[in-house]
Amino acid sequence: MAVKKKPVTICVINLKGGVGKSTVTALLSRFAFNRKALDVLAIDLDPQANLSQGLMQQEYSDFLSEMRPSIVEVFQDYIPPQKGGGGPTPLDAESVTQVVLDRSDRSLDLIASRFDFSDALTDAIRPDPKILAKFLSKNFKEKDLILIDCSPTESIFTQAAYHASDYVLIPVRPEYFATIGFPLLAESISNFHSKNRGHRLDVLGVIINNAFYDGGNDGGPEKGRAMVEIQRECKKNKWSIFRIPMYHSRGYPKLMRGDYRYPGDASYFWGLADEILEKAGF
Numbered sequence: 001m002a003v004k005k006k007p008v009t010i011c012v013i014n015l016k017g018g019v020g021k022s023t024v025t026a027l028l029s030r031f032a033f034n035r036k037a038l039d040v041l042a043i044d045l046d047p048q049a050n051l052s053q054g055l056m057q058q059e060y061s062d063f064l065s066e067m068r069p070s071i072v073e074v075f076q077d078y079i080p081p082q083k084g085g086g087g088p089t090p091l092d093a094e095s096v097t098q099v100v101l102d103r104s105d106r107s108l109d110l111i112a113s114r115f116d117f118s119d120a121l122t123d124a125i126r127p128d129p130k131i132l133a134k135f136l137s138k139n140f141k142e143k144d145l146i147l148i149d150c151s152p153t154e155s156i157f158t159q160a161a162y163h164a165s166d167y168v169l170i171p172v173r174p175e176y177f178a179t180i181g182f183p184l185l186a187e188s189i190s191n192f193h194s195k196n197r198g199h200r201l202d203v204l205g206v207i208i209n210n211a212f213y214d215g216g217n218d219g220g221p222e223k224g225r226a227m228v229e230i231q232r233e234c235k236k237n238k239w240s241i242f243r244i245p246m247y248h249s250r251g252y253p254k255l256m257r258g259d260y261r262y263p264g265d266a267s268y269f270w271g272l273a274d275e276i277l278e279k280a281g282f
């Protein structure tokens, strides 16, 4: 059997907020680390920092108040002077990663985001969209899996995520607005392909997030119409839809934090996680 190329890098994206990107990224990282025994790096590319908060919990406020290096420093390509002097220092992998979970031979690491992420960078000179890809290729070749949580707006950071990735993973909610954002995403990916012909960026699949409250609102007729649109768009782009959907569950925020006590319906996610990682070659 051929030796697997390391790492497999997947960006979780949809040009729409609230579809489950951060939930999927957090749960998939934990699943890959805990149940598949993989060496994992999660990257938060969204200034809302939901992934960082989900994975770090209370420690996230220490991270902010201690002004520890984050994804901002990765795009700046150096660490600014710290207390005690010494001037700017070169960026190294260890200083920008937070260890979420640790075993002797592997870990679940996080490059966290800050709320001023986009301001800190877009106000300055336009950062190099390949900087993240370069940084990962230099420092994280030994990881098995890298997962990137994207922000919902198309920007330099979306481009950076594409440049760094083997695969795109797309969560979508079957509701009216999905049918507007979906073609935009197809266009964004195809633009990337035409400008970067040497880069193979495949859509790993589309996750149907049935995030409708089970005690009444099941999405109504709009959900059916949206599903038809989603299926049509997927067929057009040759994107496959994962067999297992996400169901509505209030347990997701708990699982995101690593609290496995009462996850309820959220535990169905593990079936989907298995399907996703299998498709990515694990």
Ligand SMILES: Nc1ncnc2c1ncn2[C@@H]1O[C@H](COP(=O)(O)OP(=O)(O)O)[C@@H](O)[C@H]1O
Residues within 6 Å of the ligand: 016, 017, 018, 019, 020, 021, 022, 023, 024, 050, 209, 210, 211, 212, 246, 247, 248, 249, 250, 252, 253
């Ligand atoms: N299937 C679901 N059932 C219940 N709540 C969900 C589901 N999917 C997402 N949510 C909730 O919806 C909100 C948005 O999800 P999130 O993962 O942050 O989306 P995004 O990162 O795409 O903006 C979060 O509060 C999350 O807990």
Ligand SMILES: [Mg+2]
Residues within 6 Å of the ligand: 021, 022, 023, 046, 048, 050, 051, 150
């Ligand atoms: Mg998010």
